[in-house]
Amino acid sequence: VSKSTVSLVLNGSPLIPGETSERVREAAARLGYVYNRRAGQLRGGSSNTIAVVINDLMNPFFAEILVGIERKLVDAGYVVLMAHTSEDVARQDQVLHTMREQGTAGLILCPAYGTPRTLRVPSSRGASRSWSWCARWAAAATTSRVPTTNAACSTRPAPARCRAQAHRIPGRTHRHRARAAPEGLQGRAGRAQDQARPRTAAGQRPDPRRRYQTMQQLLDTQPDATAAICYNDVVAFGAMAALGERGLRAGVDFALMGFDNVADAAHSNPPLSTVDIRAGELGEHAASLLLARIADPERGRQSYVAEPKVLIRQSG
Amino acid sequence: VSKSTVSLVLNGSPLIPGETSERVREAAARLGYVYNRRAGQLRGGSSNTIAVVINDLMNPFFAEILVGIERKLVDAGYVVLMAHTSEDVARQDQVLHTMREQGTAGLILCPAYGTPRTLRVPSSRGASRSWSWCARWAAAATTSRVPTTNAACSTRPAPARCRAQAHRIPGRTHRHRARAAPEGLQGRAGRAQDQARPRTAAGQRPDPRRRYQTMQQLLDTQPDATAAICYNDVVAFGAMAALGERGLRAGVDFALMGFDNVADAAHSNPPLSTVDIRAGELGEHAASLLLARIADPERGRQSYVAEPKVLIRQSG
DNA sequence: CTGAAAGCGCTTACAG
DNA sequence: CTGAAAGCGCTTACAG
Numbered sequence: 001v002s003k004s005t006v007s008l009v010l011n012g013s014p015l016i017p018g019e020t021s022e023r024v025r026e027a028a029a030r031l032g033y034v035y036n037r038r039a040g041q042l043r044g045g046s047s048n049t050i051a052v053v054i055n056d057l058m059n060p061f062f063a064e065i066l067v068g069i070e071r072k073l074v075d076a077g078y079v080v081l082m083a084h085t086s087e088d089v090a091r092q093d094q095v096l097h098t099m100r101e102q103g104t105a106g107l108i109l110c111p112a113y114g115t116p117r118t119l120r121v122p123s124s125r126g127a128s129r130s131w132s133w134c135a136r137w138a139a140a141a142t143t144s145r146v147p148t149t150n151a152a153c154s155t156r157p158a159p160a161r162c163r164a165q166a167h168r169i170p171g172r173t174h175r176h177r178a179r180a181a182p183e184g185l186q187g188r189a190g191r192a193q194d195q196a197r198p199r200t201a202a203g204q205r206p207d208p209r210r211r212y213q214t215m216q217q218l219l220d221t222q223p224d225a226t227a228a229i230c231y232n233d234v235v236a237f238g239a240m241a242a243l244g245e246r247g248l249r250a251g252v253d254f255a256l257m258g259f260d261n262v263a264d265a266a267h268s269n270p271p272l273s274t275v276d277i278r279a280g281e282l283g284e285h286a287a288s289l290l291l292a293r294i295a296d297p298e299r300g301r302q303s304y305v306a307e308p309k310v311l312i313r314q315s316g
Numbered sequence: 317v318s319k320s321t322v323s324l325v326l327n328g329s330p331l332i333p334g335e336t337s338e339r340v341r342e343a344a345a346r347l348g349y350v351y352n353r354r355a356g357q358l359r360g361g362s363s364n365t366i367a368v369v370i371n372d373l374m375n376p377f378f379a380e381i382l383v384g385i386e387r388k389l390v391d392a393g394y395v396v397l398m399a400h401t402s403e404d405v406a407r408q409d410q411v412l413h414t415m416r417e418q419g420t421a422g423l424i425l426c427p428a429y430g431t432p433r434t435l436r437v438p439s440s441r442g443a444s445r446s447w448s449w450c451a452r453w454a455a456a457a458t459t460s461r462v463p464t465t466n467a468a469c470s471t472r473p474a475p476a477r478c479r480a481q482a483h484r485i486p487g488r489t490h491r492h493r494a495r496a497a498p499e500g501l502q503g504r505a506g507r508a509q510d511q512a513r514p515r516t517a518a519g520q521r522p523d524p525r526r527r528y529q530t531m532q533q534l535l536d537t538q539p540d541a542t543a544a545i546c547y548n549d550v551v552a553f554g555a556m557a558a559l560g561e562r563g564l565r566a567g568v569d570f571a572l573m574g575f576d577n578v579a580d581a582a583h584s585n586p587p588l589s590t591v592d593i594r595a596g597e598l599g600e601h602a603a604s605l606l607l608a609r610i611a612d613p614e615r616g617r618q619s620y621v622a623e624p625k626v627l628i629r630q631s632g
Numbered sequence: 633c634t635g636a637a638a639g640c641g642c643t644t645a646c647a648g
Numbered sequence: 649c650t651g652a653a654a655g656c657g658c659t660t661a662c663a664g
Binding site (some may be wrong): 359419 | 657
């Protein structure tokens with residue numbers, strides 16, 4: 001009954017005969033022994049924790065991403081150290097700093113709006129930690145400055161095709177940023193009046209309190225508009241409310257398109273046409289790429305870009 | 317420049333003179349030194365991590381709770397170890413076991429449906445860990461079996477007043493569990509036909525895929541119903557969709573009441589009448605009570621019960 | 633196949 | 649006020 005024997009047993013080493021192993025396990029159970037993984041990792045030099053820093057859990061899109069990440073990571077035997085930034089860059093810096101001291105094996109970051117593309121993730125000593133960006137374009141830019149940068153999960157599909165020819169889409173005045181190429185929308189009949197591409201208001205963050213007002217404003221200032229491509233599903237939900245208040249119904253009087261295909265989009269009132277991006281899988285991919293990088297640090301950085309799928313439901 | 321001197325400096329001990337302290341800090345910064353908190357805690361016997369196990373982040377109610385918990389905990393200098401159970405008791409057992417080895421200072425659990433009330437949280441060795449239940453009734457029952465049980469955050473307000481006299485509310489046939497006492501609803505005029513109290517379908521979990529069908533079914537089987545008190549806001553959103561599909565509008569043809577006052581409830585189509593329970597604060601309280609217990613383990617268990625507030629908007 | 637010894641990076645008495 | 653020494657709970661060579 002020696003210390004090292006116990007250690008070998010608990011780590012499932014094949015060196016120990018079954019009988020001895022049994023005795024040890026039995027004794028451990030009887031004494032209510034609980035393994036101190038941190039001590040083990042201190043000595044062994046490994047770590048089974050991964051940091052996940054996420055920007056906005058109030059948006060179901062990111063909540064789904066987090067769930068996907070967590071699922072994959074736990075399945076792989078890791079435990080996740082989570083922090084929420086509420087889109088606040090200062091808090092993001094703070095938690096990034098704190099987590100550095102925890103000696104995680106890796107980090108997945110869904111960056112807050114305004115995160116500099118050159119962000120250097122403070123890595124633990126020596127062993128430069130692997131990490132991934134997730135779900136925002138910032139991914140592309142983190143090359144030379146952060147050589148440990150790994151995966152990029154971008155939701156941005158092919159650009160410059162954001163036109164819905166069948167409807168009158170307001171351009172520069174509305175605040176929504178069109179991210180998709182909703183080709184499906186083109187087929188929806190109507191008068192093809194305006195091909196104005198919705199203005200990309202980069203850097204503009206979709207303030208939850210404004211989702212609704214934005215549509216109100218749009219309807220006031222551009223009374224001839226008959227469609228809107230919304231920044232995301234949550235914005236589109238707000239637009240539905242604004243429409244409803246004026247006695248208009250999306251899909252009848254107005255075409256509305258979201259983005260993300262959040263779970264609730266299938267049962268909004270009316271069900272929302274949107275672009276399916278499978279947020280959960282996005283998260284799982286971010287996790288997978290990170291895990292691959294941890295397993296083989298020599299591996300170059302990779303990226304995964306989701307294939308968006310247009311989903312036409314009642315709203316547009 | 318000795319090890320212990322460095323340690324004292326980094327922990328802000330007053331024993332070290334300013335000049336020496338400066339030199340140490342400067343050198344640390346220059347060398348890119350990063351403190352290994354786990355090693356420190358191994359020796360010191362403390363821990364600054366807290367486990368948070370949560371059941372369903374797809375429901376914005378719980379996402380808000382998590383955000384509240386995280387905010388409070390990070391502000392207090394802790395770091396959170398998060399796990400998601402997806403309402404799966406088996407996975408909950410798994411993550412609870414894994415987290416035990418991490419030696420957290422405490423645990424907050426939003427139990428999955430079906431969690432036995434007698435659940436014993438596996439505590440780390442010796443130092444029985446403080447912990448809290450959050451947001452589910454299970455709280456009340458965890459007394460004698462888990463003496464380290466701490467706070468209970470219950471969302472259940474006073475019972476047995478769930479009647480909306482102004483409307484015809486289906487009773488036993490619908491699947492929604494009424495949790496609130498929507499007094500405000502009583503004042504909403506209409507024919508007072510039925511006082512049937514909605515049947516409490518305890519243990520019945522609101523399957524997201526069914527939210528919508530449930531309302532459909534209700535309308536089919538009880539065509540004379542004119543109101544529904546929904547289990548929560550998310551269920552109510554599904555009901556709105558079902559209504560909309562039949563050309564009915566909540567607040568005009570039918571009264572609909574949710575529960576939780578999730579952020580989106582203010583801008584659903586139409587805006588949802590609901591019961592405000594301030595999920596974020598619920599989470600913050602769960603965190604506060606846990607922190608108090610950690611600071612003073614002798615302190616008895618406490619509970620916090622939120623005061624619900626009825627919010628009448630357009631839907632009912 | 634099992635035990636004694638050194639050490640992961642820190643902290644904490646305890647001497648100088 | 650600063651340094652030398654022991655030890656947190658584990659793992660990993662290295663002998664027996």
